[in-house]
Amino acid sequence: MDPTLPTGVGRPSGWMIVGATGMGLASAYWDDSWHSTLGRDSALIPPHLLLYASIVAVGVILGLWAMRILRDTRSLNALGRAPGFILAAASAAATAIAAPADAFWHSTFGRDAVLWSPPHLLSVISTTVLLGAMLVSVSDRPWRQLQIGLSAVVLAAAQILVMEYDTDVPQFSETLYLPVALLSLLSAGWVIIRMTGFPFALTTAIVAYILLRAALTAGLTGAGWLAPDLPLALLGLAAVDLLQSLPRLRWLVAASIVAALESLLSAIGLSSVQIGSILPWTMAVVGAALVAVFVVGVRNRAVTATIVLLLGLSFALVTPVPASAHDPGQGPSFGTAALSVQGDGSGELTVTVDDFSTTATMPGRAWLVARRAGQTITVPLAAGSVSRSGRATGRISLPHPGLWFVYADVSSSVGTLEVWLPISQNFTGTITQTRALYQPTETREWSPPQYLFALSLVAIGAVLVVWLMVRVRRVPTLGATERPYTSGAPPSLPGR
Known part of the structure; x- marks a missing residue:
């Protein structure tokens, strides 16, 4: 060489x-x-x-x-x-x-x-x-x-x-x-x-x-x-x-x-x-x-x-x-649902889920979940069951500032389905979006092969x-213009 x-x-x-x-x-x-x-x-x-x-x-x-x-x-x-x-x-x-x-x-x-x-x-x-x-x-x-x-x-x-x-x-x-x-x-x-x-x-x-x-x-x-x-x-x-x-x-x-x-x-x-x-x-x-x-x-x-x-x-x-801040992964989708969040600027949220468009039947209960930085808050969303075209409303308090992920989880014939929105703790006003109603993936304990x-x-x-x-x-620390050149012919420098 x-x-x-x-x-x-x-x-x-x-x-x-x-x-x-x-x-x-x-x-x-x-x-x-x-x-x-x-x-x-x-x-x-x-x-x-x-x-x-x-x-x-x-x-x-x-x-x-x-x-x-x-x-x-x-x-x-x-x-x-x-x-x-x-x-x-x-x-x-x-x-x-x-x-x-x-x-x-x-x-x-x-x-x-x-x-x-x-x-x-x-x-x-x-x-x-x-x-x-x-x-x-x-x-x-x-x-x-x-x-x-x-x-x-x-x-x-x-x-x-x-x-x-x-x-x-x-x-x-x-x-x-x-x-x-x-x-x-x-x-x-x-x-x-x-x-x-x-x-x-x-x-x-x-x-x-x-x-x-x-x-x-x-x-x-x-x-x-x-x-x-x-x-x-x-x-x-x-x-x-x-x-x-x-x-x-x-x-x-x-x-x-x-x-x-x-x-x-x-x-x-x-x-x-x-x-x-x-x-x-x-x-x-x-x-x-x-x-x-x-x-x-x-x-x-x-x-x-x-x-x-x-x-x-x-x-x-x-x-x-x-x-445990956001979902560990979205599974199969079973339609859509409308999620509406109303905030007062101090972390108090009123959440409504309705307008379900899904092939699943939902005879079970529903609840709200809010997650941020490893903290999870869960409260009931509505008493009783939620029908396909029904509505469920609940209130949840976000204790700390920052962006939270707010979920509406609903029991259904195919298991738990959820829909979510990102909401800041100081959110003021009302936001309504139609989002995917999906089956969350299972979070499992680590196994020896996984470790x-x-x-x-x-x-x-x-x-x-x-x-x-x-x-x-191993590289000398004399500075780029002072080091001996090891990757080719040294270029000519002004004043040298």
């Missing part, structure tokens, strides 16, 4: 990766809003098609990258030596595996619509690692704009882990939000700092990502969809760039500032996560930082940050709660994360 031949990803291909990832980001938030407002639908809905297009685009770019290396070097070994290529290819393969794994999961173990199901987690993790590998590939090039673009989408991919919290549809307890968000943020920030090496690279990437999210929010809002919160708390991560003179403390300070900003945003209504779920973790992060630095005596900044976040995450996970399959998927993601960390650690 001729060492002067470039084997890293090219600049145009790198920008195509950034663009494809932006498409994927838009599709993820659009898809989340689609399911939160319309429910489960076919595999060919517009946000899914946009996601498929982004995945195909990334696959084509990786294929062209491999073909260029083989054309220029005539060596399969060159693929292994190309910076970041094997890791990117392995991550792409894991992303591809996640799709059939998800289908197998649903068909074997039942529907699981939450983002944190093992197949979905593998997809998110492998996508993030793939983008990290692309950043590795250009780390020895003085392409600052491209490095910023890739860094911004690395942050974007890492933040997908908490997308359901940012879009006000948390499937798990909100106490998990801050430790998971901090862990993903600091990990992504560490990769960016190591792979760029020029001043304020992380800060610039954060600003670029916030602008991307702002454009996404404007687009979704303008089109009438639910939009995510703006990730303004990420600005606290800029402390890593600002506190260069405190190498052992800057990550801990950044984590504390991010947590404090998130608490402030929640307090003033700019974050969907409740302040009561965030504030204890804000104090925990600061306290753990003090313990790590002044008591334990940990000196390495990356290890210190890891200890702080893992302490909080481990404490949150010792008392997990089941995912084993889940563990295997999570293990694949963990291997990819460790692989990326090792690969990043």
Whole structure:
């Protein structure tokens, strides 16, 4: 292999990766809003098609990258030596595996619509690692704009882990939000700092990502969809760039500032996560930082940050709660029903279900169910039975702010049927919609084979994360314009 031949990803291909990832980001938030407002639908809905297009685009770019290396070097070994290529290819393969794994999961173990199901987690993790590998590939090039673009989408991919919290549809307890968000943020920030090496690279990437999210929010809002919160708390991560003179403390300070900003945003209504779920973790992060630095005596900044976040995450996970915010999956449809909700702005709702159009007979009782962030409230909808053309009315109180999913469940000749609407706790007025009357899928206890399959998927993601960390650690940290070039002939730089 001729060492002067470039084997890293090219600049145009790198920008195509950034663009494809932006498409994927838009599709993820659009898809989340689609399911939160319309429910489960076919595999060919517009946000899914946009996601498929982004995945195909990334696959084509990786294929062209491999073909260029083989054309220029005539060596399969060159693929292994190309910076970041094997890791990117392995991550792409894991992303591809996640799709059939998800289908197998649903068909074997039942529907699981939450983002944190093992197949979905593998997809998110492998996508993030793939983008990290692309950043590795250009780390020895003085392409600052491209490095910023890739860094911004690395942050974007890492933040997908908490997308359901940012879009006000948390499937798990909100106490998990801050430790998971901090862990993903600091990990992504560490990769960016190591792979760029020029001043304020992380800060610039954060600003670029916030602008991307702002454009996404404007687009979704303008089109009438639910939009995510703006990730303004990420600005606290800029402390890593600002506190260069405190190498052992800057990550801990950044984590504390991010947590404090998130608490402030929640307090003033700019974050969907409740302040009561965030504030204890804000104090925990600061306290753990003090313990790590002044008591334990940990000196390495990356290890210190890891200890702080893992302490909080481990404490949150010792008392997990089941995912019970939205339906775990819509089963067969048996017609339609009209659902009307009247709110007074303080969480008191009057719910009416009528105008049934269904082949099922409904001799049984009916009840209301409201769900958010692992909390479920159930009250009777009407006394006695509900006829096919009858009406049932009930009242329910939503205790906490945020978006709730309100269901009318009706006993029928084919089992329980339900119809639902997303309703904000402070909703004022009346809304009436005709929605699908469907049979909810059964939520079952996990079996040993399910645990084993889940563990295997999570293990694949963990291997990819460790692989990326090792690969990043091997890259010199002198800065992109100072590093020895390993992916081809060094370009001429002005003044050199």
